[in-house]
Amino acid sequence: MTDGVPQIPPSAVDVDLSAVADGWDRSMSDLETGMWRMEESQPLLRTPIVAVDLLDRPPDWDRLVRAHEWASHIVPRIRMRAVEPAFGLGNPVWSVDPEFDLHYHLRRIRLPEPADFNHALRICRHLGTEPFDKARPPWVAMLIEGLDDGRAVYVVKTHHSMTDGMGGIRMMTLLHSRRSAPSPNKPDRLPAPPEHLTNFEALGQDVLEEVRKTPGRITGLIAGAARAAVGAVADPIGTASDALGYANSLRRIVTPPPATGLPLLRGRGLGRWFGVLEVGLPEFKAAARAAHGSLNDAYVAALLGGFRRYAQAHGQQIGPIPMGMPVNMRPASDTSGGNRFAAVRFAGPAAEADPVERIKKVRAIVLGLREEPAIDAIDLAAPLLKRLPNWLLADWYLSQSTGLDLQASNVAGVPVPVYLAGARIERMFPFGPAPGCAVMATLVSHVGTCCIGVNLDTAAVTAPKLFMRCLQESLDEVVALAGPTEGTQR
Incomplete structure (x- = not known):
């Protein structure tokens, strides 16, 4: 939920490569791990995010392919699959798919006549209900052509463990441009090299990630404990009231709605x-x-x-x-x-x-x-x-x-x-x-x-x-x- 002011997306030539690429963790968070694994035993818990763009005309297919290839250079996660650690003793680790095939992820179909937007939505719905191949990067995109009014539909599906709704919108803006003409001078970088990460190596990487984060967590816990101790000495009644307030808040959050x-x-x-x-x-x-x-x-x-x-x-x-x-x-x-x-x-x-x-x-x-x-x-x-x-x-x-x-x-x-x-x-x-x-x-x-x-x-x-x-x-x-x-x- 948000009431924030919509952010103007960058054009292809305005992309800050370091800003876009930074901030992606190599290991899934605990929340993302739960979303990734729960659906294995309960298909009702599948979490695809599906975005449907209605276009005024079919886009240039070759340009669309090149745009996806370029985006996969800028955001390495687009080329990454999730590798489970050995024995399930940690969180899955994102690793560049050594067999990444853009044409598996980016597809193109033409609807039989007659066809309208509702027919295209049915295709989007079917795409959204299909489970991901978890041996590959968890996203699929499709161009749907053949609408009677000359328009087209572009649909992309990503797994929720890859990004949330806001993150998905920001990822998609990489494919957007503020002008219809090509942007020949947009910044680029080499694609991330393929990785052959094994389950045991994934376990090692996840352990290293936890070790890297531990000092900050400990520092935060110590600082929090120190603040609590100082607060308890300076204002014992207020501290007790805050603790009780948090406990009551926690009860309200975890209790199902009445x-x-x-x-x-x-x-x-x-x-x-x-x-x-x-x-x-x-x-x-x-x-x-x-x-x-x-x-x-x-x-x-x-x-x-x-x-x-x-x-x-x-x-x-x-x-x-x-x-x-x-x-x-x-x-x-x-x-x-x-x-x-x-x-x-x-x-x-x-x-x-x-x-x-x-x-x-x-x-x-x-x-x-x-x-x-x-x-x-x-x-x-x-x-x-x-x-x-x-x-x-x-x-x-x-x-x-x-x-x-x-x-x-x-x-x-x-x-x-x-x-x-x-x-x-x-x-x-x-x-x-x-x-x-x-x-x-x-x-x-x-x-x-x-x-x-x-x-x-x-x-x-x-x-x-x-x-x-x-x-x-x-x-x-x-x-x-x-x-x-x-x-x-x-």
Whole structure:
């Protein structure tokens, strides 16, 4: 979740090579390790991030291939696979694939006539549900041509252990240009040399990585203990109060939301359905201001209103629904990949019929969550959780995520027109992973338009077109707070 100002992406000639390449750890973090391994025993926990670009025309294929080759020089992670350490005694290590084949990862298809954007979305959905070949770098991209209106679709899928939503957006900007013409003088570097890392060598590298980080961790622990000791002597009552406050915050963070959810969404399965919504960014912001909320508050309130309408369409009453939301922990200066987020859960006020009151309630909840001292509790617990057997970790996580009807994410996007190998990008639709939850909705802003990608579990949402219509009606209702405007559903 973010309300930050979208960052203007660099053009190909403006790339700072050191800034882009630095900051990528060789070993997966404990959180990333959990995401990478859990799906082996529980396919419901697969975590692909899928980004869909709608282009005004097919891009030049040769330029597109060269752009991906160039990006793999700038960001070595694009050429890296994950190597498991021997005996599973550490975190997987990223290593340059000695058999890296760009043409395996970058694909091209043409749809049979007749074809429109919805047909392309089906291909994107199928691509998103296919498991990764974990012997290769965990990403795949595809150009989809043959749309009746002359447009094309570019879709890229990455594993969540490789990067989070914000990191993925920043990686994709490397392929974008602010002009349609080629950039012949963009900076370049030699590709990372192939590596033949064995499982035992991966274990050694992970151990060295842990040793390298240990002094800083110890220093931090000592400094923290010293501050705590000084604080306890200077203000024993205040220190005890802070400790109690953190304990209470931790209890709130780890306790499931006090909501049972919508009974008709109880099913869970491997089927996925992609839907999209869009609305003007100025209109959406104006609607949020009219209700004294932020764009993110209005976005979440619109989603909850859609759930309310869907329940009513099935003749069911709805109360607060359990939902989750990632909180971006990435500094604006962080240009690396990897994962920098925390997760919060709460009871979304879906029963509130008045969109203004719903926005106000969402705002009060979200502001309170952002101030929770224990907001990073799961990240802190990750070193312990990853030591659980994979099946036990997967069962635990699934028990937490299947209780959520909705996860909602909001990622700052691109505020200026950009091109992909000569084709103008008209829309960017993001589809976050839905590991165990019924609905995952993600918003990215693109040149004045809020593009919302909705990833539905079809075992939970058995009437996806009806559900999307309910979301559209709720979105229109929220936007109408600022005047007579309307969103568009595809």
